[in-house]
Amino acid sequence: MMRAVVTAPICPLMSGPSCRCGRADEALGGMIVEVLEDTGTAWKLVRTHYGYTGYAPEECLLFGEETAERWAGREKKVVLRGTCDVLAFPDVAAWPAASLVRGDIVAPSGEEREGWQRVLLPGGQEGYLRSSVLGQLHTAPVHKDEAAMRAALVDAALAYRGVSYRWGGKTPMGIDCSGLCSMAYLLCGVIIWRDAAIREGYPIRPIPREKMGPGDLLFFPGHVAMYLGDGRYIHATARAGDDGVVINSLHPGRAGYRADLAGSLTAVGSIF
Numbered sequence: 001m002m003r004a005v006v007t008a009p010i011c012p013l014m015s016g017p018s019c020r021c022g023r024a025d026e027a028l029g030g031m032i033v034e035v036l037e038d039t040g041t042a043w044k045l046v047r048t049h050y051g052y053t054g055y056a057p058e059e060c061l062l063f064g065e066e067t068a069e070r071w072a073g074r075e076k077k078v079v080l081r082g083t084c085d086v087l088a089f090p091d092v093a094a095w096p097a098a099s100l101v102r103g104d105i106v107a108p109s110g111e112e113r114e115g116w117q118r119v120l121l122p123g124g125q126e127g128y129l130r131s132s133v134l135g136q137l138h139t140a141p142v143h144k145d146e147a148a149m150r151a152a153l154v155d156a157a158l159a160y161r162g163v164s165y166r167w168g169g170k171t172p173m174g175i176d177c178s179g180l181c182s183m184a185y186l187l188c189g190v191i192i193w194r195d196a197a198i199r200e201g202y203p204i205r206p207i208p209r210e211k212m213g214p215g216d217l218l219f220f221p222g223h224v225a226m227y228l229g230d231g232r233y234i235h236a237t238a239r240a241g242d243d244g245v246v247i248n249s250l251h252p253g254r255a256g257y258r259a260d261l262a263g264s265l266t267a268v269g270s271i272f
Helices: 065-072 146-158 177-187
Strands: 003-006 010-014 023-028 032-038 043-047 053-057 061-063 077-079 083-087 096-101 105-108 116-120 126-130 134-136 205-207 217-220 223-229 232-237 244-249 267-270
Touching: 003 065, 023 053, 032 061, 032 065, 096 126, 146 177, 146 223, 146 232, 177 223, 177 232
Parallel strands: none
Antiparallel strands: 003 032, 003 061, 010 023, 010 053, 032 043, 043 053, 077 105, 077 134, 083 096, 083 126, 105 116, 116 126, 205 267, 217 223, 217 267, 223 232, 232 244
């Protein structure tokens, strides 16, 4: 089975081999995907490392097992700033060679110098980023301590507050409910299922509602949110007037109370 490296900062994964099909997900720059089917068109059926499948435009991918293996073997960092420019040389006035979003993966090239990091992009281009926009790429939980891990998950989700709603989205350019929750977990080193459901084979397990704590997930029919504590939760919603990532409450009488969601909670999920 062939693999490919995602070279576009945001690679749409569609439900079918056409831009007229619904967006199912987005793969981010630097991720490695398996190519499951060559449709004979400009679209390839791929599977991400977190188990999601969709049709990707081939222009967003760099194909080849050797290419994927070489990229996999490099030291890598992840973009943590909402958006940032990769500059042609280390100066804020330099030409922006590329623009990245939170979750994109780059490979450091050389030592950090005076607050700048030279980076290699998955498509082979090189440029400079401010070191402060980069963080460690976690492939295991960022904290062993439960309280610290819960706090990290909440902080990761809160970083998307105010982002517009985008069905199938998972970046600061637009995000949906499961995109928000799965990205918060992914940035903290935990892979969960991409959709608004508890799925066997992934670490989220159901717990009693009375035991929920910060960082746990709240499931509603076709919707998921992250619990913040004190009855508050953060979620990406397409409801008119919100249209993005907002904080609401489960408690009547408090700011942001939504009776429709408070009355339709179907499950609470946790990794703890």
